[in-house]
Amino acid sequence: MKNVNCLIIGAGISGVSIAYNLASKGMKNIHVVDKSYFTSGATGRCGAGVRQQWNTETNCLLAKKSIDFFEHAKEILQYPGNLEFKQEGYLILATSQQEHEQFIKNVDLQNSLDIPSSLLSKEQALAIVPHLNPDSFVSATFCPTDGHLNPFKMTEAYMLAAKRLGVTFSFFEEVKKINRDNHKIVSVETTKELYIVDVVVNAAGGYSAEVGALAGIDIPVYSENHEILATEPVERIQGPMVMSFSKNIYCQQVPHGAFLMGRTTPGQPHNHDVESTWQFLDEMAKTAIHILPLLGELRVVRQWGGSYNMSPDRQPIISATEDLEGFYIACGFSGHGFMFAPMTGLLLSEIILKENPTLPIAGLSLERFKHITDFEVEQSVV
Amino acid sequence: MNKKDIIICRCEDVTLQQIHDYLDQGYTNFEDLKRLLRVGMGPCQANTCGHLIQREIANYLNVRIEDVPVHKVRPMLLGVPLKSIAEDNDEEC
Structure with a gap:
């Protein structure tokens, strides 16, 4: 039996960022548990992109402030390794007049929030990525401060910084039971230990609905498999991430030289499958070459x-729970938890410590799904 | 021979010294080492380094080599050009 002030479930990018932020604000006795190995979940499987080009204000703000952090992350976290942060932009293709008109609105919103994106003609886009097929799109948007960051290194940077502040970690330890006394959290039982707790953070990524259920909290999220591939490394030929929502592709050349590309397989079942399929490979190859x-x-x-981990409005849940004191949630990132992690950690630590939040948090609350049915849904998602 | 001169992963140029440094930092399974050092991410997909690193982990942890989990095997077995996949879409029975 161990007493901890705060138990964080999940050592992915959200969990380590929350741990670091809480510890740097002075909280003591924080422990992080993870059911598997380092970055075994969504963080270590993501496309390694960081972008600010969204069509909801909440996502734009989360992304903008997160990029501001990434620009100084190596110094702030005193990481000895290389985070492989590069800002060579995201080039997002419009492939129809309708999409082009939506992108005009998106850029207006982004610019109003100080995100330096702009609308590009086909010729301007080809000047940035000359090997684009000119017949595959009508126009594009570009934000030069979007880019790439190594998810493994970023997670390790947060983890090592948190450790220096006294946070402890254990891997291959799975949460089995969360005990409550009416409306207050009491203890957490894992495969190895019983933790007596004041605060529990559910940062379990793909398994956050299950962890919520252990605590008797219904979280309206589900998980679905998104596949991705890597090519052999080659010399640098493409600076920005190239992306299209309508053609269903994101594709970037990482600093190492490999190309990473992914797409959404329509009609995926809601489950924890993370295996590879030939159908994805086939569709991905055709889309990429087109x-x-x-x-x-x-x-x-x-x-x-x-x-x-999909939420109803494709925006994250970074929230306390009304029904259970001491239980906090960071999930439902809908494919973008890595790039929002600095703000996830900052905002949730502010919520836990009852400080004034850096950004408005009503749009991130779990409660929003109880009161509203016509959410503003993020459309800029692959 | 100096551990800095012994290449364990020839695809990504990772030395025995680097493996031992990361083992000392507590990264004691192949999946950890893969994510931080890129071992097993190159063209041979751990066909060369997989068993070498399994042996290093076994020695380090003082356990039997068969008790050290092997790396996750992912498609493809051999590198295949994207165009070969995209173009070979005839419906064959």
Whole structure:
């Protein structure tokens, strides 16, 4: 039996960021448990992109402030390694007049929030990525401060910084039971230990609905497999991430030289499958070659899958729970938990410590799904 | 021979010294080492380094080599150009 002030469930990017932020604000005796190995969940399976081009204000603000942090993360967290942060932009293709008109609105919103995105003609887009198929799109948007960040290194940076502040971690330890006394959380039982707790944070990523259920809290999220592949490394030919919502692709060349690309497989069942399929490989290859014909020459070396934890409005839940004192949630990132992690950690630590939040948090609350049915849904998602 | 001169992963140029440094930091399974050092992420997909690293982990933890989990095997077995996949879409029975 152990007494801890705060038990964080999940050592992915959200969990480590929350742990670091709480510890840096002075909270003591924080422990993080994870059911598997380091970055075994969605964090270690993500596409490694960080972007600010969204169509809801909440997502734009989360992303903008997170990028501001990433720009100084190495110094702030005193990480000895290389975070592989590069800001060479996201180029997002419009493939129809309708999408082009939506993108005009998106850029207006983004610019109003100080995100330096702009609308580009086909010729301007081709100047940035010359190997684009000019017949595959009508226009594009570009934000030069979007980019790439190594998810493994970023997670390790947060973890090591948290450890220096006294946070402890255990891996291969799974939460089995969460005990409550009416409306207050009391203890957590894992495969190895019984923790007497004041605060529990559910940062369990793909398994956050199950962890919520252990505490008797209904969280309206589900998980689905999104697949991705990596090619052999080649010399640098593409600076920005190339993305299209309508063609269903994101594709970037990471600093290491490999191309990473992913897409959504329509009609996925809601479960924890993270395996690879030939159907994905087939569709991914066709889509990539249609938009970026040159990439046809590249060898695929590996494919994998990871869970998107989907919320009803495709925006995260970063929230306390009204029904259970001491139980906090960071989940439902809908595929974008990695790039929002700095704000996830900051905002949830402010909520837990009852400080004034840096951003409005009503739109991130669990309660929003009880009171509203016509959410503003984020559309800019692959 | 100096551990800095012994290449364990030839796809990503990872030395025995680096493996031992990360083992010392507490990263004691293949999946940890893969994510932080890129071992097993290159063209051979751990066909070369997988068993070498399994042995290093076994020695480090003082356990039997068969008790050290092997790396996750992912498709493809061999690198295949994207265009070969995209173009070979005839319905064959």
